[in-house]
Amino acid sequence: MMHITEGSHAVAEAVRLCRPQVISAYPITPQTHIVEALAEIVADCQLDAEYITVENELSALSACVGASAAGSRTYSATTSQGLALMFEVCFNAAGMRLPIVMSIANRALGAPLSIWNDQQDSISLRDSGWLQFYAEDNQEATDLHFLAYRVAEDHSVLLPALVCFDGFILSHTYEPVDMITQEDADRFLPKFSPYERLDAADPISFGMYATPDYYLEFRYEMDRVLKQSKEIIHNAGKEFGCMFGRDYSAMIEGYRLEDADTAIVAMGSICGTTKDSIDEMRDEGKKVGLLKIRVYRPFPTEEVAKALSHVQRVAVLDKNISLGAKGAVALEVRDALYSSGIPVKDFIIGLGGRDVRKKDIKAVVALVEKGEGDIFYGLRREVL
């Protein structure tokens, strides 16, 4: 049923419908409303789960690792510095092939301290082996949790997943969201059946040490299944579409892209403002389109190359910067288009909560049409 609610509360409700058995999290702005709501939901017996309160994020994800290894469906949520504190455990969760799902209310990383949005936090985990989904609006932020569990827990995947949605811009926004029912959620997402689990009667070990004779093969396997998960994402997303009318079978989504000369590539909530901006540019006769990336890991390299094969130029909006190199999305898009010769220009934009307006998207398009780019967009030179 369609109702209007805050993004964080919609996510908490979706998590409730996913029936996690163990939740462990530590509150941090702008993720706090999610875990507050879930703590209430568990305390009110609306969800039969163990809610483990901990002293910090390192412990939160560690608790999830233990619970997931013991065979529970497990959930956490964090952002920014909290995710940074989990860094070690994130790699362990993926290496132990534990299908934990974690929401990220994306926020910039310090120093300097910033509570505001960009995507540096989750992007910095790109090499950890977690699946990464990015939501454009609160409907997607909600739906992607069902998809994330379904894919992560698939026995041919067994990797943890991040569901990323922009802090404040989505997490604190009230807007209409269509929430599926518990019955529908149960149909789409059956009970967790662990492939292996800790059992005192039949002991096994997770996360043992690997000598140089074995480590390479472990990493190879993680890379292989992450790439292979594209098919699982496609099928699960399609099934979600058949059941509820919102199709997530594609890892990318085009908007007025079919006949575009200039393509903008973006991820997350910035796609909404970009679409409005594209409509206005189209009215002015400019052939501009958007390629939205919903799944960043595994990266849809072939899909991106195909979707952009006809365009003359590409502007990538990166809400992150791999310092000393480029924006993380632009690097991937350039790789995808390497043999095509299509120029890809990077625009580092909206870091630390800098507002991005329609006029900014238009300015980016004007720049890329002149062959310019690979810049920090909107730099205030007077403060440098």
Next chain:
Amino acid sequence: MRELRIHGRGGQGSVTAAELIAVAAFEGGVFAQAFPAFGVERRGAPVQAFVRFDDKVIRKRSQVYEPDYIIVQDSSLIKDVNVFQGVKNGGIVIVNTEKIPDYKVPEGVKLITIDATTIALKTIGLPITNTSLMGAFAAASGEIKFSALENALNQRFSKELAVKNIEAARQAYKIVKGAGL
């Protein structure tokens, strides 16, 4: 699309006002979006909150720069912050004040002043002005029905608190309606 910008100070309930206006608008059958300006989260610091109303899905996520409506919860902000910036021609500005205004709104913009603090003190017993100003907004803009606002307040607050806040909103609504503003 119509847009509302609310100026207040941390602790005055500007974000709650934006949320409840959006809830009431959605009940009235339009798409609505409400969000805060992500401030420094301190009591007393200037804050902003925004609401968008449209007949179709709202995709835009940037802040509101050219509002159709402005609510100023605390008139002492007027000397610190350019609260009227960008207001559209034909727009409506609602200011909480008991004084005769010594400032001007841009030409073509309607200024409505209301003593929401006194109303709040009388009805709620606290100088929390957001609900009175929501009532004034409902009357002045026509974007939300009073009954929808009542429902939103009933959903958000405990019964006792809701009754007081609805009364605050009703008094302000009547003043603005009665003045034919």
